Every structure is written in structure tokens, then in C-alpha cells.
Amino acid sequence: xxxxxxxxxxxxxxxxxxxxxxxVNLGIVEPHLDEAIGIENQNLFASGEExxxxxxxxxxxxxxxxxxxxxxxxxxxxxxxxxxxxGIVYAFARHVLPGSNDLKKTLLLxxxxxxxxxxxxFLKYPANPPTVGDGETVVLRAILYLSFxxxxxxxxxxxxxxxxxxxxxRKVLSIVGYAAFIGVTFALMPANPDEVTAPMELVNEFRIMxxxxxxTFWISxxxxxxxxxxxxxxxxEISTR
Amino acid sequence: MxxxxxxNISKSTVPKIAILALAIVFAAGLFVVGFDQGHIFSVIxxxxxxxxxxxxxxxxDMRHAAGFPCH
Numbered sequence: 001x002x003x004x005x006x007x008x009x010x011x012x013x014x015x016x017x018x019x020x021x022x023x024v025n026l027g028i029v030e031p032h033l034d035e036a037i038g039i040e041n042q043n044l045f046a047s048g049e050e051x052x053x054x055x056x057x058x059x060x061x062x063x064x065x066x067x068x069x070x071x072x073x074x075x076x077x078x079x080x081x082x083x084x085x086x087g088i089v090y091a092f093a094r095h096v097l098p099g100s101n102d103l104k105k106t107l108l109l110x111x112x113x114x115x116x117x118x119x120x121x122f123l124k125y126p127a128n129p130p131t132v133g134d135g136e137t138v139v140l141r142a143i144l145y146l147s148f149x150x151x152x153x154x155x156x157x158x159x160x161x162x163x164x165x166x167x168x169x170r171k172v173l174s175i176v177g178y179a180a181f182i183g184v185t186f187a188l189m190p191a192n193p194d195e196v197t198a199p200m201e202l203v204n205e206f207r208i209m210x211x212x213x214x215x216t217f218w219i220s221x222x223x224x225x226x227x228x229x230x231x232x233x234x235x236x237e238i239s240t241r
Numbered sequence: 242m243x244x245x246x247x248x249n250i251s252k253s254t255v256p257k258i259a260i261l262a263l264a265i266v267f268a269a270g271l272f273v274v275g276f277d278q279g280h281i282f283s284v285i286x287x288x289x290x291x292x293x294x295x296x297x298x299x300x301x302d303m304r305h306a307a308g309f310p311c312h
Contacts, residue, residue: 074303081270084263091255127308241310
């Protein structure tokens with residue numbers, strides 16, 4: 001395998017898909033973040049911690065503009081990170097993934113990773129907008145979320161390994177096994193300890209947009225890496241005989 | 242008479258150095274966007290970094306949007 005080429009196309013795919021994710025979020029997620037932070041501001045005014053003055057809003061608007069630019073930058077960084085994991089898994093799984101070309105293979109793998117590493121953990125620990133979340137519990141929530149992602153991801157790998165030992169007509173048992181395993185884990189894992197205090201309509205709309213944004217990332221990274229892999233073939237070596 | 246032919250063969254071996262490099266990128270990027278609470282800048286700034294939370298604030302919107310616990 002051409003090592004440098006492999007690393008470069010993986011990093012580029014993740015960075016570009018992450019940037020797309022950040023830009024999409026600017027359009028679909030930011031209005032809900034602004035609304036939620038607006039509630040926080042009203043709470044600050046009501047408690048007397050801040051005063052509703054033109055100066056406050058000037059500083060607030062400048063700060064939010066900076067944070068929104070951070071949304072795109074963070075998208076690029078996060079995309080590069082998740083894209084790196086996607087590239088590692090694809091390099092190992094490519095020869096066993098069904099599909100007649102790289103694009104079909106990357107899309108299938110992205111679908112599996114989106115489901116096991118994002119959607120399943122999201123259903124247990126859904127994203128929350130600002131105003132929801134107690135700072136005192138953030139470490140516990142981070143541990144729970146990461147643990148569930150790891151359990152789901154390694155569980156999927158484990159049941160895939162199991163499926164290789166099963167006869168063709170019994171391979172579906174590994175999917176049933178994963179479903180049972182993750183169902184039990186789902187029930188046993190502690191719930192998010194924080195109460196949702198924001199209006200549920202805002203929270204639900206935010207969550208839908210959050211899922212759409214992350215889904216955009218997974219589709220993008222699959223399409224970009226699939227196309228680049230097909231074009232550059234980092235796994236091909238020229239042999240002369 | 243010898244015949245020289247060129248062909249592409251697919252090699253399934255994945256270089257360990259590439260896996261290591263990408264694994265480091267994965268872990269570092271995930272920590273920066275998902276979990277840093279001043280830890281990285283504390284190397285330079287000391288304890289002030291835990292108050293200022295520069296990376297936390299910069300990645301704040303994506304942290305919420307991607308489903309990470311934020312505050």
C-alpha cells in the first residue's frame with residue numbers, strides 16, 4: 001500500500017466532509033442554538049447577572065460570530081478525526097465489504113459506522129442544546145456517552161468476527177446477537193442525569209437538525225473517500241513480471 | 242523471449258505506521274472537539290486555561306451539534 005497517499009486521501013476526505021458538516025450546521029443547527037442561548041440570556045437578565053443593554057448585545061453578537069466561525073473549524077477538526085477512524089476501518093474491511101466498487105463499499109461502511117457509533121448512542125444519550133445540562137455532571141455524561149459508543153462499536157466488530165465462523169444461512173444470527181447485546185446494554189446503561197428544562201419543541205427540532213448534520217458528514221466522507229480511493233488506488237502496487 | 246507485463250495487484254496489508262498516525266489524529270481531534278475543558282492550553286497557560294476554556298468555547302457549537310456533552 002502507498003502509505004503517504006493512503007494517509008493523505010483519508011485526512012483530506014475527513015477534513016472536507018467535516019467542513020461540509022460545519023457549513024451545513026451553520027444553516028440548520030445555528031438558529032436553534034441562537035434560540036436556546038437567547039433563553040439563557042433572558043435567565044441572566046432575570047437573575048440580575050447581566051443587564052439588557054446595547055453594550056451587552058454588541059459584545060454578545062461579536063462573541064456568537066466568533067463561535068459560529070468555530071463551528072466550521074471544529075467541523076474540520078472533528079471530520080478529520082472521525083475520517084481517520086473511517087479510513088483505518090475501511091483499509092482493513094475493504095476486501096470483505098460487499099459492493100462492486102469503492103463508492104458502494106464506503107457508503108455501506110459509513111452506514112454501519114453511522115448506525116453503531118452515532119445513531120444507537122444518540123438514541124440513548126441524545127444531543128441537547130445550550131440551557132440543558134448541568135456543569136457538575138459533564139464528566140459523568142462524557143464517560144457514559146463515550147462508553148456506550150465504544151461498547152456499540154466493539155460489539156459490532158465482535159459480532160462481525162462471530163459471523164465469519166457461522167455458515168452462510170446462519171450469519172443473520174450475528175445481527176440478531178448484536179441487536180440483543182445492544183438492547184440489554186441500552187437498558188442497563190444509566191440515563192442522562194440532567195433534567196431537560198428547555199421547551200421540548202426547541203429540543204426536538206434541535207435534535208432532528210443535529211442528526212441531519214451528522215448524517216451529512218457520514219454521507220460526505222463516504223462519497224469523497226470512495227471517489228478518491230477509486231481514482232488513486234492507494235492499495236494497488238505496480239508489479240513487473 | 243521474455244515478456245514484461247505490468248499489472249495492478251491489490252495488497253491487503255495496511256502499513257502499521259499509517260494506522261498509528263491516523264489513530265493519533267483520531268484521538269487528538271476527538272478530544273479537542275468533544276472533551277477538552279482547558280486541558281490542552283493548560284500546558285502553556287497553567288490553571289487559567291481551565292477558567293478561560295478557549296477551545297471549549299471555540300468548539301462549543303459543534304460540540305452541541307454533534308451530540309457531545311458540553312455543559
